[in-house]
Amino acid sequence: MGKWELTMEPVQEWGEEHEDGAVFGITLRREPVLQSAEPTEAFVQYRTCKVRRLKAATLDRLVSHLQDPCCQEQDYGRILLSTYHTFTSSNKLIEVLFQRDNFASSLDSTSYSDSSLWTLLQMWLDEYSDDFRDPPMHSSLRLMCLHLSGHPFLFPLAKHYEALLKKFQTEDIVADCPVDYIEEPALNKEAKDVESDNLADFMDFSITDVAEQLTRMDTDLFMMVVPFQCLGCVWSQRDKNENLSPTVWATITQFNAVTNWVITSLLHPSSSASSSTTTERAKVIEKWVWVAQGCRELKNFSSLKAILSALQSNPIYRLRKTWSAVSREAVSVFENLSKTFADENCVLTSREIFVDSSVGGTVPYLGTYLTVLNMLDTALPDTVEGGLINFEKRRREFEILRQIRQLQASCSQYVLPRHPQIAVWLQSQKRLSDQESFELSRQLETPHDTSPSSSGWSHQTLTKKLSSLLSGNEGSRKNADQISVSSSGSSSSEIEESPSLSSCVQNTSEVFPSSSSPDSSTMSSSPSSSQQDLNLNPSSSSSSSPASANPHLVSCHKRSISMTTLPFYNRQVDDSCIIRVSVEFCDNGNMYKSILLTSQDKTAQVIQRALQKHNLDDVSELDFTLVQVLAQGRELHIPEKANVFYAMSTSANYDFVLRQCPKGQRKQLIRSASLSSGRATK
Structure with a gap:
């Protein structure tokens, strides 16, 4: 056996095979062979197996590949159901599924329940039933029921789909009921249980209780996120149609609300005192740092990121005297928590934290995933030569969506108590605009010295911002909806001490922003400071800049579907x-x-x-x-x-x-x- 054979990789990309309406990637997989008693086979160490992976195809070929006995990809059906919205509609996919020539023959077998088609239809019902929610008619669900009822072997599935239709119709009736008859959301219920006259002060709350309440709220919203709405081709259209990603917008609204609560508690305390002292503000900062630590222990990375974003925002970090009064222990914890996101280069780091967690739930910083999906959508074309659907791109996107689903499943492990008084306090906080926050900050400390004293903090550390971007037009969107989660990482930005909005900065990292408030206009900043490479590979890391970005596909030239090198931010690669x-x-x-x-x-x-x-x-x-x-x-x-x-x-x-x-x-x-x-x- 030659030396080159000993060093061969167990898996090698061999090339591509082109067929009518499809392109397959060929992989050679080396598998060890069990020792045989036959003398002629005694020296056979391994065999090479040829594996075909569908990389691009027409819609018909994508569907027919489901029933291909050579299809060795276990998750092929899930990839198709997770991403088909990007290239076709539910109605069209149903029609193609039931119009195939070999469809009837695939159901005549006694093992029809084990067929790939049955498996796909069952998976569609169990895991992707929201695809059929289209009130008031639910046309795609009705079409599915119609096709299923025409095949005796599919009657069991037809009954389940009909039950789903009845469920949706019942929910539609409830949604149309007068407001008085609809049960109030849990947070509003908790708020009404506490009289407004008995509002407590933030400093009176237990650190653990605040972290638990924030985690409870974040968990409820994250579990409602529809993974498909996070895809770059969907999320990138949010400026044109705010209704495309409502479940994602809800998490952004919550993120912005948390940043506002932190900033408001520091700049606009609820106590009767006209203004707080430096020591009092330092105590508030310390408490939020400990709350952030509590969120980290609960693996709530969303509120953790929001709190860090607020503490690093322009109106807060410029308070030199206040920061100088913060205890060294709190400063140390704050710096360590900031490292959780590795200078906003957190696509890899944070995902490893999330997925490697085997005990308890995890609420991720959703902006991390939005960033990767946006960058994938930018770097890879939707179609390749011949107009074939780029299924390799969908395969990469599916890997990110699958992680989101896994994290959503982990959230069911949370068992957190309710804290009505904290819920009331959160809802009672005034929403400060960016201009209001800036002016209040200037009133508390004059602008003669805007950089915190040197207690071991670098200017870059203090100016790190979240990367989720301010988004949404002011006229149509309410306060907290203003920040979008479409970029990655945070970077530092030089801030000029000026009363105008244009001199302030609102940064955010792949997640949400460090904004002072939701109902203010977008603040402009000048990008600066070190930002690291944002590898677009799904398992790569991301960096950030003064604001987050929503990358879209803009390449004018054709790109090979077999491309393995993706473009980087802050690095020129392959032209x-x-x-x-x-x-x-x-x-x-x-x-x-x-x-x-x-x-x-x-x-x-x-x-x-x-x-x-x-x-x-x-x-x-x-x-x-x-x-x-x-x-x-x-x-x-x-x-x-x-x-x-x-x-x-x-x-x-x-x-x-x-x-x-x-x-x-x-x-x-x-x-x-x-x-x-x-x-x-x-």
């Missing part, structure tokens, strides 16, 4: 990279958008693509210049006809700003463009 672009005057909710930049993209193309990402289709790219934000307030202006990939500075963060041209410059650009094309300009 591509991820950059983050904000618009200087933009107030559409998100601070910046992530764009896939290739070595072929010119300045005008990048500007146009960024405007489209910010939903500014009616604005001309001629009105803007592209600027890269460098460290220490410096900027790099990208020339009009430059190749951005080569013109940009690779030693700085890949953060860009679209800046409006000065008056008169646009005409010059138009004239230049007109002359170059041989047309006169009036």
Whole structure:
């Protein structure tokens, strides 16, 4: 046996096989062979098995692959049911399932209940029944019942689907009942059990009780999240349609509420005193640090992230005197808790924390997963050559969705008591806008010194922000819904001490933001500080920037389905990279958008693509210049006809700003463009 054979990998990617309407990836798997008594086989150490994996196909081939005896992928049906919404509808999938020529023959066997089709239909009912919820008619569920009733072998399944239809219809009737007859949500019930006159002060509550109440609230919302709504192609459309991801928005609202509670308790105490003292504020910070520690012990990473976000927000971290009065023990705990998210490079770290937990429930920081799914959606095309559905992309997305489902299942292990008084206190807190928070902070401590004293804290540590982004237009969205969870990690940002909103910063990490309040307008920031590479591999780690991004697919050239290298943020790999672009005057909710930049993209193309990402289709790219934000307030202006990939500075963060041209410059650009094309300009 040659030396090369001893060092061969047990699994090797061999290539691809193309068939009519399908592309298969071929993997050679080396499997050991049991010793045989036959002399001719005594020296056989292993056999090589050929494994085919469907990578791209038409819808018909995706369905027919279910019944392919060569289909060796155990989770193929789950991958299909988890992601089919991205390329077809429930009605269409049902029609294709029941219209296949070999469908009837697959049911004639006595072992029909073991067939792949039966397994898929049962799985669809048990694990993905929300797909059929479409009030008031529930058309896809009715269509399924109609098809099932036409096949005697499927009568048992038909009865279960009909029962589901009746359940949905009953729930619709209850939903249409007058408000007086509907049972109140648990939190409202708890709140009404306590008279408003008997509101307690935050400092009177037990640290454990507060952590338990926050975890209870976060758990209820997280278990209601529909994993499909986290997919990048769905979540990235939230600016255009807020109803696409209601269960995700609910978790964001809760996250923003927690940050507001922390900030309000420090800047606007409920006590009758006109203002709090430095010592009193320091005690409040210490208590929130211990509450965050309690959330960490309960494995509630959502509220943990929200509390850290609030304590690192601009109105709070600038309180130099207050922070100097915080005990060393609390400071140490705070710094250690911040390391939980590894400088917001928490896609890998936090996921390992979540999944490796075998005891008790876990509430994750959902922004971590939204970030990875958004980046996957940006980096991988929906279709490949020939218009085939990129099923390899769906397979990668499924791995992330499966982890979300596993974490949701773990939440059933929580057994937490209710704390009505804390619920009342939380609901009674005033919602502060970003401007109000900033002004209150300035009143408490003048802006002559905005950086905390050097008690072992670096400026970067203190300015780390959450990355979930401010989103949602102010006019249509209520307070806490303003921050979106579409980016990853937090980074530091230099904050100028100025009363204007434009000088404040709202950062968030792959999760939610460090915002002062939900009903304020989006605050702009200038990206800065060290940000690490965000590997798009599902098991990779992510970094953050002043604001979170919602990456979308923007590549103009075809990409091979067998691609294994994905673009990085802050690193150029294989002639591509991820950059983050904000618009200087933009107030559409998100601070910046992530764009896939290739070595072929010119300045005008990048500007146009960024405007489209910010939903500014009616604005001309001629009105803007592209600027890269460098460290220490410096900027790099990208020339009009430059190749951005080569013109940009690779030693700085890949953060860009679209800046409006000065008056008169646009005409010059138009004239230049007109002359170059041989047309006169009036």
